[in-house]
Amino acid sequence: MVEKIEIAPTTRHEGHAKLILEVDREGIVSKAYYINTTPIRGFETMVAGRPAEFAPVAVMRICGICQTTHGIASCNAIEDAIGCEIPEDGRLLRELIGLGNRMHSHPLHHLLTLEDFVKPGEEDLKVDTIKLIQRMRKVGQLIVDTVGGEGIHPPNIVIGGMRTNISERARAKLYYGLRQFEKDAQRMEELYLELIERYLEEVGIPDLGSHDYPYIASHTTYGNKEAINWDSVVEIPPQRYYGDIKIGESTSVMIPLYEGVPAEGGPRARLVKFGNFRSGGSAMDINIARARENLGAGYRAMEILDELDINGETKVTPEYREGSGIGVHEAPRAMNTHFAQVRKDGRIKSYRIIAASNWNFPVVEKAIEGYPYQYAEVIVRAYDM
């Protein structure tokens, strides 16, 4: 007999979603639906017909956490469409602010998953870890504040580059922040390795939440549209993907597929594609990959501070012409892609977004299937969306 379990809403992750599980007699999930219940927001329609400069400003409002990545992907897409090359220092600052976003978003995910791995009686560990998380997030937020001109919806990300460079003082301040971040990120990774090893041991399922779907990632720290075969990217309506009208109609997001199948994006995907991280393991590996990415982000951010010429030009004045382009940025959760078509008069003709977390919705379902239902939410949280 198959039993149906519905968890709505699911908690301790970003965004809004519900989980529908079909569970067999042994308590194993035979079919999982992870439904994004965020209402339609219509950004793509909103920007159509409006001046291109409006697009990055508007689409940053898609998310309260990943505004930076949407701003970057949007500018990249429009610049690609009009053939605009941004100055090297502008590009570096853009990468830096994207990393700042990652450096405050990743620790936030740790905060949400922490509860899954600490046990009653370990309050001290929990408090210490939360303090660690807060300190790390502060550095990430400082980078976005400083480079972006504002911590939330940073206005310095503009078509043509970055509105302004940073001062020598600011660079020094970021440097010292990053030094602390590096130490904290190291501690965080050690901690998560320990916690997750213990957790999997206690659960007794070393490959909890594994799946054999491919990974999708374009770059480790920024985004590279050349790394992806765009002909292989399709989005299909959920009705068609699930073959179930009722389920399909309960969500407003499309299902993206790479080469015909779902693909996992995010920390693990990036570290597998561009590093030597273990592929095909437990979904808990993603938590570890995320902790490791903090370190990489800090490292790269330091490098950028060295490479950056604080007196260099950061922006060119864009010349609008007709064209279509793709902008890719590796958001904390996965690859974030914006497609823009620009008209001759510099207005948006059409706009499409495959937001980062969309990639992982169908993958989460596959990761949950085949494992005891009790762990479904822990697997969801490993992906954090």
Add this chain to the structure above:
Amino acid sequence: MDPLGNYKSIISARATDKRILKRAQDGGIVSAVFIYGLENNLLDGAVVASKEKNFKPVPKVATTPEEVLEAAGTKYTVSPNLSVLKSAIREYSCEKIGVVGTPCQIISTRKALKYPLGFRHLVDKIALLVGIFCMENFPYMGMKIIVEELCGVRLEDVVKMDIGKGKFWVYTKWGEVKSVKLKMTHPYEQSSCHVCTDYTAELADISTGSVGSPDGWSTVIIRNHRGEEIINNMIEEGYLETRPIDEGKFGLGILKKLALTKKEKNMKEIEHRKKLGLPVPPDVCGLLQ
């Protein structure tokens, strides 16, 4: 009506640094205060009104004495200084900021400090507010008309502008001096200035301007402990030389008179607007009770 707002003391002063005096409008108080602050780590940035070609004002975050010097001198037009306030704490990462502004800009900054909506991390980073005396201001095109049409001088030839003795003065690179009666410039004023009742930047830590002091000197109104400390230290360390303010008709007398004129004249305009059901500014100087 209280003409000058709250203050602890009023003096006449001027900078001792010749570099400042050469570029400054009068006594070079604002430049001297900021340079003193930057050189002694009391400030690590100052929001100033610098200028580009043709007297085009550009708000700027100055982090060195040289940048402060570049910005010296009055621009008789609008410089939206508060627009870079956030940059000072973001892209410039300053933590002890000095701000110079007209009375309206000082009021706005005080408001931003009181209700820091949209000004995250700002409140504890403003170290000093320096206000400048202001009767009214001109939009850029208004100033351009006064200089180019009324005085007949190209803006690019101008080195200094001044208001005094009832006239608007223009000094050119070639040593010529042109002037026009202040009365002629009234049509080019900003209308918003006509509902402002603050002449001496009453909410600043230090207010300064030429009125009330001899040529080459500035009147300095020290309004609170913060302002007093910095001015006293500057005098002690030789950054400023001082003389007692003239209590008579051409000193404190004229300062109070002008401050009162602005209040009374513009109160009338406020009452007039109220009668017409038009919006009026909030009662910052406590005159409307």
